Amino acid sequence: MNIDMLLIELSKETPIPLYEQIYNQIRQDIIHGKLQVGMKLPSKRKLGEFLNVSQTTIEQAYGQLSAEGFILSRPRKGFFVQAIDELAYVQPKKEASKPVPIKKETIDIDFSPGHIDTTNFPFTQWRKFAKETIDESSNHLLLLGDPHGDIELRQEIAQYLYHSRGVDCTPEQIIIGSGTEQLMPLVIRILGEDASFAIEDPGYPLTHHVFSHNNRQAIPIPVDNEGMDVDALQQVDASIAYVTPSHQFPTGTVLSAARRIALLNWASMEEHRFIIEDDYDSEFRYTGRPIPALYGMDNGENVIYISTFSKSLMPSLRIAYMVLPKVLLRRYQDAFIHYVSTVPRLDQHILARFMRDGQFSRHLNRMRTIYKRKLQTLIDTLTPYAPVVTYYGEETGMHITITVQTNDNEECLAEKALSAGIRIYGLNTYRTKKETGTPSFLIGFGGLTDEEIITGIQKLMAAWGISKEPDS
Ligand SMILES: Cc1ncc(COP(=O)(O)O)c(C=O)c1O
Structure with a gap:
């Protein structure tokens, strides 16, 4: 190559060493394709004379470029530009990384069923247990623990389940994992290839x-106001019901109680x-009263x-x-004997201490009151729009479902809501096949303040053109 192709500008004014300036500029020329793959670079002596710097400076620059794989030194032949896609890591060109414009919807209020209240988390208590756990005295926690989760946490969970959910199990039956x-x-794997899922x-x-x-058949079973239709389940060839x-x-x-019994009977039949x-x-x-878990009703045989x-x-x-x-x-022990737990041990122990100290129950009690108040706000705000808008599923959790009597379909209503800055979640999104019946939406309230709930519902009704009933 012609040495003039190397447009290297050196400055003595900057604190960047000369070798690094040379390295940077050659590196950029390679990345941007100005110096093409296979090109031979000038010898150290020639480039040193051309730039009026010592050969040692060029040697350092070439050394760095070859250490990073930008150039290759062939003995007695010289230095050659390496193929760009063989490079381990290339900084993208500044101009090339211009962000692609993303169409941004402005959502003022998101009634997501997945959001929780983040303003009442007991940070002080959590920090206390985190400090106690992240300490030299817990250095054993830096090593791998029990693959099923550490026994300290499993013991706490077993106790909690017994007292709060009517689940009587041993800590050994509990497996901790990083999310449902x-x-x-893992469940799918231990149930075997022949299992079919309802x-x-x-x-x-x-x-x-x-x-x-996971290449398993998933058979949809309709849900009505008593939960999964167990009669419909009996008609299909499923071995597992989720x-x-x-x-x-x-x-x-x-x-419902009747469906619970029917479901447990179905499971015990084979x-x-x-x-x-x-x-x-x-x-x-x-x-x-809290509804006990199904698990407690069948002595943990089939659940x-x-x-x-x-x-x-x-x-x-x-x-x-x-x-x-x-x-x-x-079966689980046999299948996963070589696997380690997916949850960091430090986190497991912070949580175990939090539970052992009674903070978890205290937190639940506090949050239950907070969520109950938010739910009440939501119901009070929705009630004046009945019977056009009705709700159900308000006994548990952080979301309810509303139905809307209108000529618009679900998609159209969701779009009208979005254009008013409100996000709601159409029930059709959760169905295997869209239905054209009365539009229904999930309204999550956990992550919103009371004011946001009130404003959100009012804006939503205005966007849908639904007004309060006169006598409300
Ligand atoms: C039905 C259901 N199961 C489980 C979860 C929680 O899943 P994970 O433990 O993976 O966060 C959610 C969360 O929204 C849920 O709606």
Whole structure:
């Protein structure tokens, strides 16, 4: 190559060493393709004379470029530009990294069912247990722990489940994992390739995806105001039923007592049948007594119980757990003997201390009151729009479902809401097939303030052209 091709400008004014300035400029020329693959660079002596710097300076620059793989030194032949796609890491050109404009919707109020209240988290207590845990005295926690989760946390969970959910299990039956979504594929694996899964329709979208991504059949079973239709389940060839009995996601209904018995009977009829009970938000029940888990009703024979701290504490913690019937526990141990726990031990121990100290129950009690107040605000704001707008599923959790009597369809209503800066979640999004019946929406209230709930609903009704009933 002609040495003039190297337009290297050196400055003695900057603190950047000369060799680094040379290295930087050659590197940029290679990245931007000005120096093409295979080109031979001038010898150290020639370039040194040309730039009026010492050969050692050029040697340092070439040394750095070859150490990073931009050029290759061939003995007695010289230095050659390397193929760009062989480079391990290339800084993108500044101009090339201009952000692609993304169409941004302005959402003022998001009624997401997944948002929790973040303003009342007990940071002081959590920090106390974090400080106690992240300490030299816990240096053993830097090593790998029990693959099923550390026993300290599993003991706390077992106690909590016994007292609060009527689930009588040993800590050994509990497996800790980083979220329901991480535990489900493990369950699928231990249930074997012949298992076919019945899912709630409408249902939790994760279940649709996780079964199909794992090449398992997911058979939709309709949900009505008593939960999953067990008669319909009996008609299909499914061996596993995934249900959310305490608070059906998304409709919010509670699986009726008759259906509970029918479902447990269905499971006990054949050896390979199991129920996956996803008890994701039952901590927050506002009316009547807590509904015990299905698991407690069948002595843990045919029910795989799954729950999470995503609603009760925070979704970002990524800690969930499952309780396996003894027969599946053996299969689990065989299948995953070489796997380590997916949850950091420090986090497990912070949570275990938080629970042992009684802070978890205190937090739940406090949050139940806060969520109950928000729910009441939501109901009070919605009531004057009845009977055009009605709601259900208000006994548990952080969302309710509303139905709207109008000529518009669900999509059209959701779009009208969006253009008013309000995001709501159409029930069709959670169905395997869209329905054209009365439009229904999930209204999550956990992450909103009372003021946002009131303004959000008022704006929504205005966007839909629905006014309050005159006598309200
Ligand atoms: C039905 C259901 N199950 C489980 C979860 C929690 O999942 P994870 O533990 O992966 O956060 C949610 C959260 O929204 C849910 O709606």
